[in-house]
Amino acid sequence: MTLAYPEHLNNLLLERADAIAVLTLNRPKVLNALNTETLDELRRTILALKHDETVRAVILTGAGEKAFAAGADINELAVQSPSGGRDHAIRGQHVLDLIEQMGKPVIAAINGYALGGGCELAMACTLRLAADTAKLGQPEINLGIVPGYAGTQRLARLVGRGRALEVLLTGEAIDAQEAYRLGLVNRVVPAAELMAEARTLAATLAAKAPIAVRYIIDAVNKGLQMPFAEAQVYEATLFGLIASTEDMREGTRAFLEKRKAAFKGK
């Protein structure tokens, strides 16, 4: 199944080449703040990327040198009603869930501030590379609000309860090295090398067997939401299912024939 890409994007840039898509949040004047239109464009683009078989890995980054995304758009937050706020959070959570469940690796290339919704967005990605100049955090507490795009949940799962509560309750921005120490980002690289590093990692992942990649992402994410025994059964089912793929035969045969496997996603 394929799904058409949005014909026009006001707040995102999309570039596709060699199985890798680069999706750039493009509102640099407001540090790529996530307003409703941007989130909706993300939703539609992510769905199209998910269903595009030629795309095997995605890089998500921010335009400009300062920010990945400095959070939800505070202009919208400032005027929201209780029911509007609930709807807003559910809409944002849905978009981030789509990223987490895209079934392809999504690499957040964190090129600057990733605050509030920006940090939540990065946490929904499969892996996070941070420029050494990046700053991450959940400053909602300083606005008198709470995170709404599942930040309280993903942060606690990523870095543990105690560390998550410290980040969430102090609202302080932490630098890339500290984020690495906490386990919030996978790697820290010099800012000038961030995109090259992200592309190299994306190319490495794009060359893996796509169905196995999808199952691993799914097993980790869904398994974490299940009791351990059920999660093991789920893993075993995927382990059995993968035996139906041509790529499984290709991967094992290539090893025995001492050559590099050529995976087709079948």
Ligand code: COA
């Ligand atoms: N929503 C809307 N606009 C935002 C924004 C957001 N989350 N973050 C930054 N902007 C806007 C600023 O209002 C400013 O607009 P202006 O030029 O019209 O005044 C522009 O982006 C540049 O930001 P500025 O604050 O001048 O940059 P800075 O380098 O001095 O500070 C930050 C950078 C990230 C520390 C600061 O912008 C900030 O604290 N942003 C809010 C972060 C936040 O609380 N996010 C969570 C939201 S739930």
